[in-house]
Amino acid sequence: MGKKASGSNDEEMIRATGDLIVTLGKDPSILEDIYSLMPNLGKFQSVYDRHRNVFNEVLGGNHAKEQELQTVRDEVNSQVGMLHGLAVLVADTDPSIALRLGVAQPPITKRTLTYYHLTSPDNFKLVYKDHLLIARANAVKGAKSYEVWFCEGDPRVESSWRHLTTSTRVNRIVLTGLTPGVVYYFRIRAISAHGEGPWSNFINMMAI
Structure with missing residues (x-):
């Protein structure tokens, strides 16, 4: 057989x-x-x-x-x-x-982990200053730039999120192109030459 x-x-x-x-x-x-x-x-x-x-x-x-x-x-x-x-x-x-x-x-060693691994930006917050909506967070070791994404719908649904801006600075990222009176959710992540880090917590703010 x-x-x-x-x-x-x-x-x-x-x-x-x-x-x-x-x-x-x-x-x-x-x-x-x-x-x-x-x-x-x-x-x-x-x-x-x-x-x-x-x-x-x-x-x-x-x-x-x-x-x-x-x-x-x-x-x-x-x-x-x-x-x-x-x-x-x-x-x-x-x-x-x-x-x-x-x-x-x-094999991954402590040294390679330190070099490649990005953390999520801590202390992510939004403030209005001089009629501008500004995002800021703590810097992430190894990051070359930072991406801010936003959504108008359910922030728990990944497809609701869209890229808003990219910046090499994390202490002052001006957010533009938003519709006044609309409540948006925002989040931020660090970017390095080896990829993206995890997202921060998301926070909401009404555009004015």
């Missing part, structure tokens, strides 16, 4: 592989399309340059670019995630690829 089952599995695999070869032979563009989506150095350089440029524009006060910044973040995550996924996929054949990329992480 065991041999029969094994033979049956082989026959099914051979049939499926044969069908795949026929399909690819009839439409070679399938593989070409797959290859075109694969990450490469040119794509990484392009998305890196765009991310850096848009981020600097937002930091310079161009709030119209904030949605584009979120889009380019998604592109970076997609390219990096695809490359890391491929490295893990071929690890059985060549484990050195994942190691060379740094996907296979070394």
